[in-house]
Amino acid sequence: MSEQMGSRGDDEAIGQEIRRRFGGxxxxxxxxxxxxxxxxxxxVRLRGSTPPMATGRxxxxxxxxxxxxxxxxxxxxxxVVVLVLGSGVLGRQPGxxxxxxxxxxxxxxxxxxxxxSPAPVSPVAPTQVFEGLGGAASWSLGGxxxxxxxxxxxxxxxxxxxxxxxxxxxxxxxxxFIWITDEAYLGFASDGYAMHPFVxxxxxxxxEPVAGSYFPGPRDIAAGGVVVLxxxxxxxxxxxxxxxxxxxxxSGDPVAISRDGRFxxxxxxxxxxxxxPDQSRLDVVRTDDGSVVASYPHSYAVFGFSPDGTxxxxxxxxxxxxxxxxxxxxxxxxxxxxETCMxxxxxxxxxxxxxxxxxxxxxxxxGSGVTIETTPDWSMAVSSDGKLASVTGQxxxxxxxxxxxxxxxSASVGxxxxxxxxxxxxxxxxxxxxxxxxxVSYVGPGSSSPPSHVVLLRP
Numbered sequence: 001m002s003e004q005m006g007s008r009g010d011d012e013a014i015g016q017e018i019r020r021r022f023g024g025x026x027x028x029x030x031x032x033x034x035x036x037x038x039x040x041x042x043x044v045r046l047r048g049s050t051p052p053m054a055t056g057r058x059x060x061x062x063x064x065x066x067x068x069x070x071x072x073x074x075x076x077x078x079x080v081v082v083l084v085l086g087s088g089v090l091g092r093q094p095g096x097x098x099x100x101x102x103x104x105x106x107x108x109x110x111x112x113x114x115x116x117s118p119a120p121v122s123p124v125a126p127t128q129v130f131e132g133l134g135g136a137a138s139w140s141l142g143g144x145x146x147x148x149x150x151x152x153x154x155x156x157x158x159x160x161x162x163x164x165x166x167x168x169x170x171x172x173x174x175x176x177f178i179w180i181t182d183e184a185y186l187g188f189a190s191d192g193y194a195m196h197p198f199v200x201x202x203x204x205x206x207x208e209p210v211a212g213s214y215f216p217g218p219r220d221i222a223a224g225g226v227v228v229l230x231x232x233x234x235x236x237x238x239x240x241x242x243x244x245x246x247x248x249x250x251s252g253d254p255v256a257i258s259r260d261g262r263f264x265x266x267x268x269x270x271x272x273x274x275x276x277p278d279q280s281r282l283d284v285v286r287t288d289d290g291s292v293v294a295s296y297p298h299s300y301a302v303f304g305f306s307p308d309g310t311x312x313x314x315x316x317x318x319x320x321x322x323x324x325x326x327x328x329x330x331x332x333x334x335x336x337x338x339e340t341c342m343x344x345x346x347x348x349x350x351x352x353x354x355x356x357x358x359x360x361x362x363x364x365x366x367g368s369g370v371t372i373e374t375t376p377d378w379s380m381a382v383s384s385d386g387k388l389a390s391v392t393g394q395x396x397x398x399x400x401x402x403x404x405x406x407x408x409x410s411a412s413v414g415x416x417x418x419x420x421x422x423x424x425x426x427x428x429x430x431x432x433x434x435x436x437x438x439x440v441s442y443v444g445p446g447s448s449s450p451p452s453h454v455v456l457l458r459p
Contacts (some may be wrong), residue, residue, distance in 0.1 A: 036141065079127055088173055118127030118148060122416045124408065127167030127437075128456040137441040137454045142182030142226065142431040145169065145202060148202075148454045149177075160188065164437060166456050169202060176216055180225045180243070188216065197241075209240065221254045226287050228254040229255070240287050250281065250290050255304045258309035261287060263330060265302045265312055266370030294333040296326070301321045303346035303354075305330075311370065313346055313354055323373070325356070328364045336365035338372060349373075349388065355380065377407065379427050386410050387459065391427050392417070406440055408459045412427040421445055426452075 032059040084458045130148060143164065149158040150171065159177040161169045174187030176195055183202045183276035188195040194213035200206070212227040221228035226242040231249055238254050264287055280299035283292045296314070301311040310330055310393035314321040320394050325341035328334075349355055356362060362370055364424040377390035387410040404422055406429070409415040418440070426443040436457040438457040 001071070043414070048190045060148075078313065095243045100353060124416045124418045124457050124459055126455045126456045130160070130162070130166075130454040131452065137428065137430055137439040138179060139430060139432050139439070140179045140185075140202075141433065142180045143437075144182050145179075146181070146219075146430075146432075146456075147172075147177050147185070148437060148439075149175075157281050164432070167338070172200065174200075178220050178222050178227055178229070179214075180227065181220075186210070186227055186241070188214070194233075203267070211246070214239075214240070222261075223259055224259030228257060228264055228287070230254070240264075240290075242287075247287075247290065249261040250285075252285075256304050256312070257287075258305040259307055260309055261439070263287065263293070263305065263309050267302070271298050282314060284328070293330055294330050296328060296335060299378040300326070301344075303356075304348060306348045306351045308351050310351065311348075313348070315341070320457060325362065325365070327354075327368045327370050329368075336370070337370035337432070338365045343370060345378045345380055347382055347388075349382055349386070355388065358364075379429060381431055381438075383431040383438075384433060385435035387435055389429045389431065389432070389438055404442060406438075406457075408438065408457070418457055420453070421457070422453070 054112050061448055064221045074341050110182060130150075137146060139146045143205070145161050145163055147159050147161050149260050157175055159172045159174045161172060163169055172185075172187055173189070175190045176188035178188075180186055180199070185200055186197045187207075190196075190454045191213075192216060196213055197210040199208040199210065212229075212231065215235070216229060217235075227244060229241055230237050230253070231237045231239055235253040236247050236253055240248050250266075252268050252292050255421075256265040266283045266285050267280075268283065282296045282299055282302070284294040285292055293311075300316055302316045303315070305312050312328040312330055313326070314328065315325040323340050323342040325338040325343070325346075327336045327338075332455045340360070341356060341358060342360065343356040343358045343362075345357035346354055347356075352369055353373065355373045355375055357376070357380070358374040359376065362372045362374050364370075369458050375390070377392050379387060380390040382388055387408055388407050389406060390408045394403040402421070402429055404420040406419055406420070406427070407415055407417040420440070422442045423443040424442075428441045430439040430441075433436070436458065438459065440455045440457060441453065442455075443452045
């Protein structure tokens with residue numbers, strides 16, 4: 001538990017805080033089976049090791065007290081849990097309804113929707129399959145290497161670095177791993193509570209420590225060599241790391257970053273004591289100087305920046321009765337509203353097209369120049385050359401072991417795909433920077449220690 005939480009003096013305060021933050025998730029958590037038959041995961045975000053989907057408020061991190069051996073075992077177990085839970089809708093309550101402030105503009109939503117219909121899928125054979133924890137699979141900035149968490153059972157995970165052919169280059173003693181160039185990375189060692197970063201380089205054993213203790217979540221807020229590091233377990237402060245050094249500590253919970261690393265979306269939510277229930281807001285902040293360039297007066301789930309960083313998509317997600325979907329202009333602060341578009345997954349195809357997972361028609365944000373398409377697919381990722389990877393299937397993603405179909409579609413390749421068996425809520429997709437390779441990580445069927453996989457696909 002964080003020092004802030006520990007200072008409250010009793011477990012009841014901690015329990016109240018957890019219930020306050022996670023109470024809205026009850027409707028999304030399936031009935032728990034017997035422990036030995038567990039095949040799914042609740043949609044709770046744990047802080048641990050951003051397919052674009054709704055990102056949002058980070059819940060409480062838990063500090064384990066006990067022997068060193070027990071702490072290390074729990075760290076390994078937590079890494080498995082983070083992989084399974086990291087792909088679900090995050091613990092965010094929809095912001096309050098009502099009219100926006102007079103300083104912002106909105107336009108009426110147009111009716112109608114554009115629906116992307118599933119097409120036949122031609123099979124794509126996996127190029128390489130890796131086994132281990134399978135979490136946090138990601139590409140170096142130039143696409144020369146990729147990395148993924150390794151280790152099995154309750155072992156403290158390490159990170160494996162491989163090249164584009166799938167050949168293992170090295171194993172790094174790091175429980176968490178973020179690429180900052182094509183060959184340099186931030187590795188993180190854990191003390192059982194916080195994480196301590198260091199700068200490393202592929203092929204070198206040299207390590208350059210980074211001052212401080214941090215609490216990165218399962219979805220990295222990092223792009224273009226810029227890394228956003230939460231500095232407390234309650235996600236109320238953060239610092240920005242660049243090769244030039246660390247920024248001063250800033251207020252808020254960073255939940256998304258633009259592709260070039262210039263902007264981040266920062267969530268501010270009401271105090272824990274409920275004394276200011278209407279004081280939440282969502283800011284767009286420059287990473288270099290911390291200045292706010294745009295703001296919305298309520299806290300909502302964030303779906304991500306457009307490729308050029310000029311637009312931000314956000315909304316209440318698939319919770320509650322609020323079905324609005326927002327597009328914010330990051331330069332002017334103006335926003336547009338699609339009045340009927342409830343979704344939990346959304347991704348930018350380009351600067352003027354969004355595709356969302358929705359089982360009902362979506363309105364359009366009239367006047368924004370942005371068109372919203374709907375699809376039954378989910379857990380989506382778009383490559384730099386416009387290929388869309390997604391998990392196919394009708395209905396809301398469940399938490400069961402079943403057949404997982406990953407589809408890849410574009411004007412050039414048509415619709416291809418591959419099939420796996422595992423926990424459908426565990427699927428994570430990551431394109432190589434040039435769009436030629438796709439990493440699929442997922443948890444396979446199993447009991448208390450299910451096997452995990454990272455698959456390299458070449459569409």
